[in-house]
Amino acid sequence: MTEKDFLPLPYKTLPAEGKITWKAPSNIALVKYWGKKKDQIPANPSISFTLDACATTTTVSFSKKEDTESFSFDVIFEGNRKDEFKPKILTFFERIEAYVPFLRTYHFNIETSNSFPHSSGIASSASGMAALSLCLMDIEKQMNAGMSEDFFKRKASFLARLGSGSACRSIEGDLIQWGGHEKIAGSSDLYGIKYPHEVNPVFKNFHDTILLVHKGEKQVSSTAGHNLMHGHPFATERFAQAHDNLDRLEHIFRDGDLKQFIKIVESEALTLHAMMMTSMPYFILMKPDTLHIIHKIWKFRESTKTPICFTLDAGANVHVLYPESVKEKAIQFIQNELVVHCENGHYICDRIGNGARRLI
The missing domain is CATH 3.30.70.890 (GHMP kinase, C-terminal domain)
Structure with a gap:
């Protein structure tokens, strides 16, 4: 798939308001991604274990607004307003707007919390951007009821990557590969995929x-x-x-x-x-x-x-x-x-x- 495959057709219906909650895990890379090109493209492929307990829970409440000239959102982190998080989310919205063009239509209230200490080296940006991307994809799915589950996950991974590269590995489990590699069918720099080769049961319960x-x-x-x-x-x-x-x-x-x-x-x-x-x-x-x-x-x-x-x-x-x-x-x-x-x-x-x- 290419970037163009994630550009949506004109939406037929736009819900007036709604509320969605997703919980996305962190992940730990086994082969590390280190170094990137423009638009969060990895310099090398990676593979990771998806975790379970270390996760971010994000609730997005949205309502239509009259002014559609700018993005409008508030961020609440673990019960406290966090304006210092807004620049990163603004950058994220700017990167993904072409793929989710309803962003300027709504005001978003983004409430998020981690099950682990923020900025402790447990990839909070990965789980956080994955959870936010899934919430946005859930909104888009309301506008496109025919969206398949596979496309939903793949586009969520694609969007998450534009927020934080390793976030694209936090959509699915249990062993996720990201980055083009000639011997891994379906691998892509644009999104993560479930590792397609045979995996011994010993690696399924690590x-x-x-x-x-x-x-x-x-x-x-x-x-x-x-x-x-x-x-x-x-x-x-x-x-x-x-x-x-x-x-x-x-x-x-x-x-x-x-x-x-x-x-x-x-x-x-x-x-x-x-x-x-x-x-x-x-x-x-x-x-x-x-x-x-x-x-x-x-x-x-x-x-x-x-x-x-x-x-x-x-x-x-x-x-x-x-x-x-x-x-x-x-x-x-x-x-x-x-x-x-x-x-x-x-x-x-x-x-x-x-x-x-x-x-x-």
Whole structure:
């Protein structure tokens, strides 16, 4: 599909008002997307686990207004008016207006909340933009009753990408791939798709315990971090590595090869941070406790042969991944050895989820 496929035909009916609620999960990339082109096009393909507990719930109330010259909306975050969120949503509306041209017709009241700390490195922009995009698509579906479910999800992913790149991976579950890749049929830079190849059951019930090493604002925003890949001395090699790792994952997912899965996932996490440390300007986003956790995971895995590993986003927090079969052993290790490295002892137990769902 191309961008033109998402341009709607003239609407036959426009509802006067309404209210919609969607809950969209965050996701954790296994092969990382880092670096982007114009209009949130990824410089390399990625693949992610969709999470379950870490999610954003967004309610959009809308009513027709007389003035259709400008966008009109208010943002309420966890019960408080958040005007500082408005510029990002305004930019989002400007990017997507051609694809949802009813935006200037209504005043929107956007009420949103997270099940996890905002700006804690758990991709709140991904779940937030996914939930908002699904609400807007729900409104459009009222104007086009013949819209198929597949098109609904694909366009929601397309819109979400224009708000936050990784948000396009938060529409569906459980394993989502985004970015054109020659060996993945249907893959696209424009939206995420459900991973089309065979996946062993061991990867269908993975857990993700998120260790909140640092809950504050990140040292550098994701957008600024992505932009540092322009002219990066190792960018070409990094983008080729992502394609190669996606190729390798095909047989790893099929065969249930946890040992090789761990090697790729941890390497991808460290490569992401290596890109940040070798950019100009350069950043070190890990904290001392991040490194302590990594070394403890390596030592525990070596001594017990437990298939537990880590991944990281562009921040200090650690996602500890492990299959259902070792859940009790992994949780005990996390509580005994790793929680001490979390800010105020805080961590979140999550697992693979099935994607977003409509609440109202």
